[in-house]
Amino acid sequence: MRPWGGKGEGVSLVAYANRLPVSRGRHGWRASAGGLVSALRPALESRGGAWVGWDGGAGDVPRRVEGFDVELVPVALSRREVEDYYHGFANRTLWPLLHGLIEQPVFERRWWTAYRDVNERFAAVEVGSDGLRWVHDYHLMLVPSLLRRAGAGPIGFFLHVPFPPPEVYARLPWREQVLDGLLGADTVSFHTETYRDNFVRTCARLRDDVRIEGRTIALAHRRVLTAAHPISIDARTLAEDARSAATERSLRGLRAQFGGRRILLGVDRLDYTKGIIERLRAIELLLEGRPELRGRIAFVQIAVPSRGEIREYREVRRNVEELVGRINGRFTDPGGDVPVHYLYRGIPPERLLAYYRLADVCLVTPLADGMNLVAKEFVTAQAACGGSGALVLSEFTGAAVELGDALPCNPFDVVGL
Template sequence: MGRLVVVSNRVGPLKDTGRAGGLAVALVDALTQTGGLWFGWSGEVSEEGTFGQIKEQRTKAVQLAQIDITPADYEDYYAGYANRTLWPVLHYRLDLAVFDRRHETGYRQVNDRFATRLRPLIEADDVLWVHDYHFLTFAAALRAMEVGNPIGFFLHIPFPAPEILAALPNAGSIVRAMLAYDLIGFQTRRDAANFRRFVVEELGGTEVGDSRLSAGGRTVIVKAYPIGIDAEAFSKFAMSPEARRSVSRLEKQLAGRQQIIGVDRIDYSKGLPERFRAFERLLDDYPENRGRVSLMQIAPPSRSELDAYIEIRRTLEELTGHVNGRFSDIDWTPIRFLTRSFPRRVLAGIYRASRVGLVTPLRDGMNLVAKEYVAAQRAEDPGVLVLSRFAGAAEGMPEALVVNPHSAEEVAQGLQSAITMPLEERRDRWQAMFDRLCREDAHAWAQAILSDLRSVA
């Protein structure tokens, strides 16, 4: 069995630093099994860019290889096409998308140059696994260099309906380039179906057999592979010394009150202003919660140089002041808005101390916070997950209280149901979700994709 070669926008770390996400842990495990190479952007901008020296780091089984990009590449490929064009379009936000031909050209050129730098490192029996919207045209560039290895792709964010994607200039060309992959994986059945519809309706492709598409002389596996977490390991995080300290501090501060927790990057896809308004609606419609229930929103900044993110942070700060001004008391603050990140073990403790996990994105590929919240709970007295129907996680977590994040009234009703839910029902819902998380964990996710990809060889 050959090596696994992973390609992603950001690379590493190879060791758990306490802040590494579940995806990084799953990829390191997969790479370690057969030996492998993890290739991608260093996160650095330099004048040499992709033509500069490859930065390497090795362990016994895994090699990291990273390259820089130039300031122009950063503006066109990363800040431009990836985050001002693809990100909003794939999240159904055409109103925020910037369509600039220069950005698209820069994006394709960076994909080509990354492929050029990776090509000499590829061995004959390697299997390649490429990640996310930064590399939609990457396999096409490798095929042009006569790379015949199996190449799989996984999209971590949503894939929109054809009616939305068709608004992207050259959408057909982008999707046609994606068909150079042998396997294309999505978070949900809905996303996979959207991709198949686009290929059939816009590119004249045909569905052949189970989860396969034929188009442009190629047959490609197109399938949903919902990403998981290491639920058992995360549940142990919730019992770590760091988590226990978090629980102790929160319980002292809450003094018998209940806490709702939200953890999201500041991003317009996460529905944070709608969430704050729904919490205000909870206090309006169910006044018995005043002085008894608070919302803690942890929201580290994301892509803070983009105008849309500057505006949403300003909106959140204004909403926090508005709600707290209306309802605060001498010994109670309704909303605590923290714009910083925390290590995962500390987060596990915060989740455990919170009666309700509030995960209400307007659109999300999966949302692993929902799964981490469930994994962190006490079996004997678990909290309740209130989850957006537009999060990919909702497809596999029917025991959560699934709500429409655009309806403040519906979210408030879901919160009230969660706050007042009897212990026996909370236990039943939690146990069903936790058992499923343990079965369908990050390891099972990676193995399912790699098994299908290796079958191509």
Template structure:
């Protein structure tokens, strides 16, 4: 890579602990190291001074620059506009969206301060790659300061339909700011289509071809560039010592029973109450599963100070108690609900021990758990993925059983089909998805996006 890569995200990921880091962090760190790059973001710390001079740490050829937030910044930008407005809105939860003018101003202020903090660290030949909904207006702030370097943005969560997005006050300001980027990447063609439809129908922009868009006097690329996982490494995780330990523990508990597994951060977008209902419906409509099939749901808590998250945790605890109270036997517990996290190696072993991976978000940008479940499966006894049609992964997982998570009866039927699927069909579905996941892994995603940024740099140099 002839250019230095600069990655900007709300939080900087772990750069030295690849075993703990997700595939995204590993892929970005690899590219940053190869280019002598810079990763810039919030330290995660709150200080009275707030955003000031970045703290810079060197990790070999890779530099990490972090800044603190003030308590006001944290409340208005992060907890407020990013997570109480944009997060629910982009996941189609208008009923949970908070529209607050002070939070909006705080969001714009912090994006501007991020830009001011990083601007002195930039070089003329940098490629700038900005990540996710926390930083929608960051690129426009850099442009105002005179930044001319190629700049791309990737949205990891869904982009909502125009009818939903326009409920946001000042929605046109946010989109105008996004148009400062040269490349805007989305998880799916559906997300890209929603964005372009907004540009064309609300703002009078022009769709020039399959990817190029003209708006506010700028031509930029809006493309579907779906993220993958580090498929090869996750396959290795599934045979690691830690994975094998958890695989054997689960097999000892299960005996000859089958297991369904769900792994999600505790969030109202994940469809967990509907998932619990579907499993209860499986036991009610297909009683042969009583004593034969167990469901384990791992849901590490998040945003524990937010009322909506407190409510869903209490709801799930009550539902789990009711299901177990109705169906448990002295030697069988139908549903195990765990409010804690596990390492990725441990999860790989748990996935491998489970006949069914149940991934049923109500709306999700991609959902990498679906892909990790498949990558963990053994060819000797592969499991079956039951996947929501509203997860971005559904567009690529052609071997999964695709369901509507709102249709409790249909999800129960899919679970029954998965639990009784013959070996040959399970293997064929697993292999079909693995072939694609190996081709379209996180490195391919990274190289695609960076290649597009390099093309912008080349066109700029040649005057194109």
């Protein structure tokens, strides 16, 4: 994942993302875990970079955090702005739209106004006039054009979620404004060629003032490069951690807990795009049709809490938990262990790596996903210790383009899954 086509070594770098990459724990502030932080950290630290992001309402975020050599530039948002910009337009309008209408987007003009205002706030942050600007994801799709108007540059934009076909994107009432925002960048990047192609075709369909020249969108007075740069993980560090003493201890405990049963594993944010309900229905059908497997397999679903303030996410949690209860009620023998182990929480890194190593099968079955780093983490952890676990991977993930040895699946086909 690179901000644009050129190298840019030795030039300062400013990243813009919805949230700052730090969190406060019992022992003070520290760098957050997560794919975006892992991906951007090397580039930012090597260039004396800065990160512009929402402060999460903390109000006292330090400019620097020990062990994380990046300047933090906080943006304060009111409770109403968070509700309308983040929970509203970003996650109830753009998120379902960009994921291909798995849920119906909600179009509220008040949310759009807040989204526009917050993007203006991000773009107006003082971070100096020099250096490269690297804007990230669907929360900040207007920022590139706002930075350009302010004279900043060069500017890169990276979308971490899918970009839909033009006939889907065209439903957005503010489609021209969002496209204008993105075309303010010098380079607009995506995880896959499919997403990049969807964006180019959308520009060609909705804009009369552009020419498509291969991978370049020619505007009246300048050109915008489009690119596909799939995000990845720090495979070397993850492999080392998978072999660590802490992971080994956790793995011994899990093996003792599950005995000789075969383990199927799912690891996701609790989100309606992740296909958790379809996955659980497939497990139910398997236990129903293959009674000899009852008591011989266990399915572990780690569901990290996410966006609980949003109605659709509360509903998916309720549906998932009702389905888990139904499966366990149907297929648990008296005195026996349940077939589905549902963990509604985040877990420590060494525990997650132990689950990756324990699993005989990892089910990565989103209905739509920009990339999905769980798939890459699983195969890396397995390979680090000579494991032979299988990866079942949805064809609707960006990772499916790269991981050709995975077992492909259509998660909408529950029987086939």
